Amino acid sequence: MSDDVLLQAARVVKRFPVSSNALFRRSREQVHAVDGVDLEVRRGETLGVVGETGCGKSTLARCLTRLYPLTDGTVVFDGHDISTLSRQALRPYRLQMQMIFQDPYSSLNPRRRVGSIIGDPFAIHRMAGGSTRKRQVQELMELVGLNPEHYNRFPAAFSGGQRQRIGVARALALRPKLIVCDEPVSALDVSIQAQILNLLNDLQRELDLTYLFIAHDLAVVRRVSDRIAVMYLGKVVELADAEELFDRPRHPYTAALLSAATDIDDEGPRERILLRGDVPSPIDPPQGCRFHTRCPKARELCATAEPPLESKAGDASSHQTACHFPVEEGEQLAGGSTAA
Amino acid sequence: MTQAPPTVEAFEARPVEDTRLIEAKGPWRLAWERLRRDRVAIVCFLVIVLIVLVAVCAPLIADLVGHKPNATDQLGGLTPEGLPKGPSWSHPFGTDSLGRDIFIRVVYAARISLLAGVVASTLAIIVGAVVGLFAGYIGGMTDSFLARTMDVILSFPFLLFGIALVSIVGPSLGIVIGVIAFFSWASVGRIVRGQTISIKEKEYIEAARSLGAGDVRIMFVDVFPNLIAPVLVYLTLLIPAAIVFEATLSFLGLGVIPPTPTWGNMLAESLGFYQVAWWYVLFPAAALLITTLAFNLLGDSVRDALDPRGERLFRQ
Amino acid sequence: MIFQDPLSSLHPQYRVGWQIVEAIQAHERVTKDVARRRTIELLGHVGIPQPARRADDYPHQFSGGMRQRAMIAMAIALNPRLLIADEPTTALDVTVQAQIIDLMKQLQAEFGMSIIMITHDLGVLAGLADEVMVMYAGRAMERGSRRTVYRNAYHPYTRGLIQALPRRAAPKARLTAIAGLPPSLIRPPAGCPFHPRCPYVFDRCRSEMPPLAAVEPGHRSACWLPVEQLVASGERST
Numbered sequence: 011m012s013d014d015v016l017l018q019a020a021r022v023v024k025r026f027p028v029s030s031n032a033l034f035r036r037s038r039e040q041v042h043a044v045d046g047v048d049l050e051v052r053r054g055e056t057l058g059v060v061g062e063t064g065c066g067k068s069t070l071a072r073c074l075t076r077l078y079p080l081t082d083g084t085v086v087f088d089g090h091d092i093s094t095l096s097r098q099a100l101r102p103y104r105l106q107m108q109m110i111f112q113d114p115y116s117s118l119n120p121r122r123r124v125g126s127i128i129g130d131p132f133a134i135h136r137m138a139g140g141s142t143r144k145r146q147v148q149e150l151m152e153l154v155g156l157n158p159e160h161y162n163r164f165p166a167a168f169s170g171g172q173r174q175r176i177g178v179a180r181a182l183a184l185r186p187k188l189i190v191c192d193e194p195v196s197a198l199d200v201s202i203q204a205q206i207l208n209l210l211n212d213l214q215r216e217l218d219l220t221y222l223f224i225a226h227d228l229a230v231v232r233r234v235s236d237r238i239a240v241m242y243l244g245k246v247v248e249l250a251d252a253e254e255l256f257d258r259p260r261h262p263y264t265a266a267l268l269s270a271a272t273d274i275d276d277e278g279p280r281e282r283i284l285l286r287g288d289v290p291s292p293i294d295p296p297q298g299c300r301f302h303t304r305c306p307k308a309r310e311l312c313a314t315a316e317p318p319l320e321s322k323a324g325d326a327s328s329h330q331t332a333c334h335f336p337v338e339e340g341e342q343l344a345g346g347s348t349a350a
Numbered sequence: 351m352t353q354a355p356p357t358v359e360a361f362e363a364r365p366v367e368d369t370r371l372i373e374a375k376g377p378w379r380l381a382w383e384r385l386r387r388d389r390v391a392i393v394c395f396l397v398i399v400l401i402v403l404v405a406v407c408a409p410l411i412a413d414l415v416g417h418k419p420n421a422t423d424q425l426g427g428l429t430p431e432g433l434p435k436g437p438s439w440s441h442p443f444g445t446d447s448l449g450r451d452i453f454i455r456v457v458y459a460a461r462i463s464l465l466a467g468v469v470a471s472t473l474a475i476i477v478g479a480v481v482g483l484f485a486g487y488i489g490g491m492t493d494s495f496l497a498r499t500m501d502v503i504l505s506f507p508f509l510l511f512g513i514a515l516v517s518i519v520g521p522s523l524g525i526v527i528g529v530i531a532f533f534s535w536a537s538v539g540r541i542v543r544g545q546t547i548s549i550k551e552k553e554y555i556e557a558a559r560s561l562g563a564g565d566v567r568i569m570f571v572d573v574f575p576n577l578i579a580p581v582l583v584y585l586t587l588l589i590p591a592a593i594v595f596e597a598t599l600s601f602l603g604l605g606v607i608p609p610t611p612t613w614g615n616m617l618a619e620s621l622g623f624y625q626v627a628w629w630y631v632l633f634p635a636a637a638l639l640i641t642t643l644a645f646n647l648l649g650d651s652v653r654d655a656l657d658p659r660g661e662r663l664f665r666q
Numbered sequence: 667m668i669f670q671d672p673l674s675s676l677h678p679q680y681r682v683g684w685q686i687v688e689a690i691q692a693h694e695r696v697t698k699d700v701a702r703r704r705t706i707e708l709l710g711h712v713g714i715p716q717p718a719r720r721a722d723d724y725p726h727q728f729s730g731g732m733r734q735r736a737m738i739a740m741a742i743a744l745n746p747r748l749l750i751a752d753e754p755t756t757a758l759d760v761t762v763q764a765q766i767i768d769l770m771k772q773l774q775a776e777f778g779m780s781i782i783m784i785t786h787d788l789g790v791l792a793g794l795a796d797e798v799m800v801m802y803a804g805r806a807m808e809r810g811s812r813r814t815v816y817r818n819a820y821h822p823y824t825r826g827l828i829q830a831l832p833r834r835a836a837p838k839a840r841l842t843a844i845a846g847l848p849p850s851l852i853r854p855p856a857g858c859p860f861h862p863r864c865p866y867v868f869d870r871c872r873s874e875m876p877p878l879a880a881v882e883p884g885h886r887s888a889c890w891l892p893v894e895q896l897v898a899s900g901e902r903s904t
Contacts, residue, residue, distance in 0.1 A: 104562030272789025
């Protein structure tokens with residue numbers, strides 16, 4: 011593994027058993043949340059992961075930080091294989107990779123004071139105690155733009171944006187190398203989103219952080235990411251530098267996502283690529299290419315053979331697509347009908 | 351307009367400086383304020399304080415009134431026909447079949463009831479909370495085992511069991527407290543287990559795990575504070591239930607044995623005389639009623655204070 | 667009216683078809699059969715495949731997009747002249763959102779409905795709205811045609827909102843946030859409710875609420891800043 015890769019995931023698989031309803035029947039069905047993902051996160055970059063509901067991006071994030079055990083595959087963090095480590099063995103790695111959660115209202119314990127919440131990492135890893143800890147917590151609060159005098163307040167006293175800052179402070183406490191941001195601004199008002207995105211950006215520069223940024227909002231992902239991975243139904247379907255992805259999407263799903271995105275510069279309704287139907291269930295994903303049931307370009311091959319993630323002719327080696335018939339330059343995909 | 355409007359320049363990126371807080375108080379403070387404003391709660395609380403004071407000061411009151419609880423008085427305490435005397439200056443609540451002063455007996459009985467009620471409930475809460483917390487958090491086989499145990503206990507006919515136990519071992523206050531605690535902890539455990547299971551799924555628990563916190567730490571630092579509120583409510587409702595349970599056992603002759611007065615055994619004794627001595631039934635019954643009512647209403651108010659539906663109104 | 671979260675605005679314990687039939691029968695004297703036939707037709711019309719079968723499903727058996735379509739079917743069942751859509755696409759994925767907006771436009775043309783669309787997503791309105799009204803703290807702050815308000819906003823709040831959004835045209839530009847917090851509705855600020863956060867605040871703003879007044883034909887704004895100054899500065903939210 012080259013020196014500039016901080017996190018490398020290979021063939022990561024995560025399946026969940028579906029709980030059956032009948033008292034004694036054991037269900038064989040499984041949710042294929044993440045089904046074979048290869049990914050690498052380079053030092054100092056922001057890798058965006060984008061996709062819609064059910065694509066597995068949140069599950070992937072939790073697999074990479076080993077909040078979930080892996081069903082299969084490997085995760086190597088900073089040269090160390092953490093794929094099968096026990097919780098005890100993982101503890102030192104927890105210092106180096108942290109997570110920021112989506113919902114500012116449920117990611118903070120409502121019955122604990124903010125100072126105690128931010129100071130948790132110090133307490134858990136027995137790093138600093140008493141007044142040293144308090145001082146460090148207050149420094150962190152200032153760093154993220156909170157008033158350190160509010161150390162003893164409860165989360166209820168803070169707004170959504172401020173609570174998210176508390177979450178950021180908590181994640182930063184032990185100076186991790188990697189921060190996984192799981193939809194950190196999705197639950198915030200638009201005007202507050204900008205504040206938090208600016209903050210994350212500033213912190214990345216100041217503290218030399220690496221981000222794995224998960225979101226469903228393309229505009230947000232574009233703004234923060236260096237590279238972007240697009241996920242669909244448990245697989246990465248396209249991976250490219252941010253601008254490259256937006257300028258020349260090769261995968262039909264990416265093209266549809268981009269075309270569906272709204273922008274205030276639009277002059278009235280646009281011609282959009284409308285996909286057919288809804289996302290299939292991850293319990294029983296389609297055979298072959300998972301996207302073929304909704305793809306405007308699907309052909310016979312797509313229903314039988316799964317396309318590998320590789321760079322196509324004419325693309326930079328950093329631009330990889332998993333598609334048998336990628337979108338060509340200037341090609342207009344047919345707008346599908348709204349009925350499935 | 352004394353000030354000219356500013357010239358409009360491009361919107362500059364303002365440094366993020368706004369650190370004002372929403373005017374929200376902490377959850378405990380809010381609950382306390384709600385409780386303070388609840389008149390029913392205040393009245394009930396005062397009534398309970400009064401009852402406790404009376405119970406604690408029972409010997410003093412005995413001296414004041416001049417009667418002892420077990421002092422039978424065949425001559426002065428009964429009518430010429432040998433029946434209990436009605437309320438009078440010397441006996442505010444009248445006398446019972448043995449000429450004893452009912453007032454002072456009611457006062458002394460309060461001690462037993464409160465003791466049984468509070469001690470048994472506290473015991474039940476402690477055991478139930480710990481078991482429920484572990485069962486809910488650990489899950490798996492441990493949870494299955496503990497949950498089934500609680501279900502079994504809850505399906506016991508506790509009165510029959512209590513009767514059987516007391517018949518074997520013999521009645522006493524300790525047995526009564528033990529029996530009450532034994533049958534109550536399971537319902538606490540069930541509730542705590544349910545709460546724990548729902549808390550376990552919250553994002554802040556996941557956050558604690560991602561920080562590297564161990565299970566025990568999460569249970570006691572993160573889950574437990576969220577259990578205090580429901581447990582507190584349940585305690586205030588468990589106490590009156592325990593008091594009634596004790597009264598029931600004593601009424602059946604299985605609790606505290608005479609001559610020690612409890613409201614339960616006083617009621618039992620009064621059965622034979624209710625046609626001629628209404629005071630014999632009324633005062634112990636009223637004492638029992640007022641005490642349980644006070645605790646129940648206070649419990650309702652505590653629950654409303656800790657968990658009003660309106661709390662969700664200002665979530666964005 | 668259609669609501670934001672179709673999972674909680676459809677009754678989870680009644681079949682979808684039944685709910686629509688109930689809506690129809692509440693207003694029109696038709697038999698259950700007729701109502702049911704119309705329900706199935708409506709469900710097909712809004713793009714639900716196999717409508718006769720799906721009408722007997724429960725809401726949790728539908729996906730998010732389909733539930734929203736079912737809600738729309740219920741809303742148009744009685745041929746309303748006005749459809750009020752309260753954040754109909756907020757809970758949906760972006761590709762499904764595109765489908766639903768497309769559906770709404772289609773139905774609007776067919777039924778000749780007026781639509782009031784409530785949303786926080788300015789982008790969604792860009793593709794759909796003819797007129798836009800911006801609200802803050804329970805008051806209307808700006809009103810005009812969509813083009814005018816987006817390209818030529820006068821109210822500082824509207825400008826702030828627009829400048830806080832990442833734009834396709836300038837994806838990496840530093841976003842300008844609106845400082846401060848949304849106002850308390852229990853103790854709203856005196857005068858103009860936006861004044862604590864407004865970069866152009868001056869003393870009149872703190873005491874008097876500006877009326878929603880015309881700044882140009884067909885465009886109204888509630889702000890004390892004189893129009894000439896805004897025009898002269900040449901600032902446009904590009």
